[in-house]
Amino acid sequence: MTYVRWSQCLLPTWKEDPGEADLPSHKLMLRAGLIRPLAAGIYTYLPLGWRALRKVEAIVREEMEAIGGCELHMPVVHPADLWAKTGRLEDFGPQLVRFLDRAGREMVLGPTHEEVVTDIARKEIQSWRQLPLMLYQIQTKFRDEPRSRGGLVRVREFTMKDGYSFHESFADLDAYYPKVYEAYRRIFSRCGLAALAVEADPGLMGGSGSHEFILPNPFGEDTVVTCASCGYAANLEWASTRWEEEREPLLPREEVATPGCTTIRDVARFLAVPESKTAKAVFYKGEQGLIFVVIRGDLEVNEAKLARVTGCADLGRASEEEIAEVGAVPGYASPVGLKDPRVKVLVDRSVETKRNLVAGANKEGFHLRNVNFPRDFPAQWVGDVATVRDGDPCPRCGSALQVQRGIELGHIFKLGTKYSQALGATFLDREGQAQPLVMGCYGIGIGRLLAAVIEAHHDEQGIRWPLALAPFQVVVAVLDPKREDQVQAGASLAQGLASGGWEVLVDDRERSPGEKFHDAKLVGIPLLVVVGPRSLQRGQVDLERREDGLRRTVELSTPAVREAVKELLATAGC
RNA sequence: CGGGGCGUGGCGCAGCUGGAAGCGCGCCUGCUUUGGGAGCAGGAGGUCGCUGGUUCAAAUCCAGUCGCCCCGACCA
Structure with a gap:
């Protein structure tokens, strides 16, 4: 084992954040070279x-x-x-x-x-x-x-x-x-990493079971749903919630005028009912034609869930023209009285379990009160296609679910x-x-x-590698590489540590001490050994731990430094 | 693919109401300096993404095109 000299390796660092990057890890990977x-x-x-x-x-x-x-x-x-x-x-x-x-x-x-x-x-x-x-x-x-x-x-x-x-x-x-x-x-x-294992959609891979391993992170592309009480964890595309059956008696259906109310918010406000007491129509276009999704007004359709329930791989939102073509009135579309055989109706669990909802009348300016499934209209499918929201009840235990973003690290099928x-x-x-x-x-x-x-191991000064992943465990900073005594001390120290099994980087660049300290933190090496005039004149070197800044001064001898390095890294939290 | 933003020295940016391409950092040389991103002096480095147009004159205005970033769609 030998050590690597910074001056002889391509290890460029940047003082400033690159303009192109937003994520901390992206910025740091560029800045730290x-x-x-x-x-x-x-x-x-x-x-x-x-x-x-x-x-x-x-x-x-x-x-x-x-x-x-x-x-x-x-x-x-x-x-x-x-x-x-x-x-x-x-x-x-x-x-x-x-x-x-x-x-x-x-x-x-x-x-x-x-x-x-x-x-x-x-x-x-x-x-x-x-x-x-x-x-x-x-x-x-x-x-x-x-x-x-x-x-x-x-x-x-x-x-x-x-x-x-x-x-x-x-x-x-x-x-x-x-x-x-x-x-x-x-x-x-x-x-x-404290990764979450969540139930996931097998998707394009096919198959019968699947888990994703997700690191919670605000910049993540995936969304996961977790329950703190029972440990339920699922990808948003797979997650479900619990529906309570409403018990109120079925009321007779009636038509009401709702002039100008083409959105759920308008209708709910106009009729003074909560949005959760409405059913809305969302149209999708699949391989076998138009799909009319009936879902509670306050919920959103999750397309991955919709694809599973309908068996359609290639789904897209239908256009206004396509909706009108099958006889539905955009803004007032209703599953009640829908006749065109090209349209298939899917009822979401949120509507199946509710009673006496407000829905469109399929007539400009009118809605229906007290619409109930299956009394008032048939459906090809009944299934769960709603996007789970933060605070919804856990499907297993009923406690409030949390929704958060995360980075998918692994996926097993x-x-x-x-x-x-x-x-x-x-x-x-x-x-x-x-x-x-x-x-x-x-x-x-x-x-x-x-x-x-x-993403998980950095601070404002740079990366803080966990010991197991650090590209080097120790960086030896020779503060003045023009002085032979420092160069000698640094080299023998580095060799001593390297032969003891550590991976050592020697910062022998002709840079100011300040730059070397900053760069050591930026690239995140767990332990810094400083060979400089102040301690060297007393026959000593200084050690500084990256994760917490803990410092120690030890005698300049291979056994003493090895001992101190071992101890500082062994007690490190990383 | 839809929406937005940006392309000017290695990096970060200014200049954009048209009229001599600039600043900071970095880089090179010399001297001084050396324990938390040193100072001074000198210097190198840019077809202003590309193509076309308007104009006496284009980094700047117009059109097109390419590239990169962000949001969305998409996505083991």
């Missing part, structure tokens, strides 16, 4: 960032190996016909980068590797005796995202740990899945046989019968995880 942009959502990792990234990878590898994972490495470039077989050549859409090779064969850049790993499994797994098997890799993915954002939070080219498990039965997958879940918890915890069936990946079971492999898949965005670590 971890990353540099090449194009939108495409970054170079500079040496310091790369070291930190490799620390994250090391933790991920250890935990994957601990649950029996075997690392392999699959290609970035895949033949498109493999993707055509699972239907995802179309499903992935423009996110999937496609191109032709010189022979005119269509190729794609891998956005994920279910197809390739299943192809491997199809060829290599023949017997139940080879199962279960967990394969994983840490590898570059490319997804041509419509919008990258937030530095490493959402990028187009990124490093992902993706793991795939193969089982002889759903029961075996069910038994294995919790091990991955626990491994993920350990990974995030070792990275110093029970895939089932979607890919093995599509690609014909079968094995012979204990009875000698060919069966499709049962699969799970498990992803972690490594770069995003690194960004999340910085």
